[in-house]
Amino acid sequence: MDALANELKIRIIETLKLQDITPAQIDDEAPLFGAGLGLDSIDALELVVMLEKYYGIVIKDIEEGRPAFASISSLAAFIRARKSSP
């Protein structure tokens, strides 16, 4: 199991105050927005704040983060890439 992906699921549930859902119920590849978790534009801003707060990653342009927010897997890959880049 991808530890970062699992951590992200826990943080997303906590940050977005999702009720009646567990990390195990979130598919790594399922879309976070629209279908899947059904997140919206306010949630997108919340995820931007979450990335800065917990991972020190600042997204200045929401378009930059759009591909990253496609799924848990893409978000984990985005964080790894930003952490490994100088």
Add this chain to the structure above:
Amino acid sequence: MANLVITAASIVTPDDLNRFQFGMRFGRLDSVCQLGLAAVEALGIDFASQPRDQVGICVATDNGSLSTDVEYWRRRNEPGGASPSLFVYTLPSMVIGEIAIRHGLTGPTLCLMGGSDGLLTEAADMLRRDEATACICVYCDVVSALAAETIHLPATARACAVYLQRGVQGLHVLAANDRDIIPLCAKLCT
């Protein structure tokens, strides 16, 4: 003009929130909206069977979004800033939007700040002007522990609601002196 009749009434506190199923996103709402939605749910009205553009929503509150405002202000210097979803609820009339979205209602709306007195009068006027055939009237008020400590107000969290309609049988025919929803709900819900 047909009588204006209250067909349902409710009173809720935070202890009542788990009586209802609001779905995965209920946690995002602030306490005012949660209580307001619960008070409307407790009316037991099937809004799907009502003409959606003929149901008005009138909300009154004493402290509005004050508790959310205080929390937002306290968290403004956190990394990344305060929660964006918290910011949404720094608007006192948000509860109207949440009720309208949940039940698909598109009728007229009104938000009164400064107390519950006059809420029923305004709702009755809305019906008498033929702007709607029914009106959800909600009083909800929250002063969180943090707001109480910050602004030196007594903490509170409560909501009550009535469903006001024209020309039907119901619990109570609205009288001219029924201006304050709080004592009326207390009477109708006991």
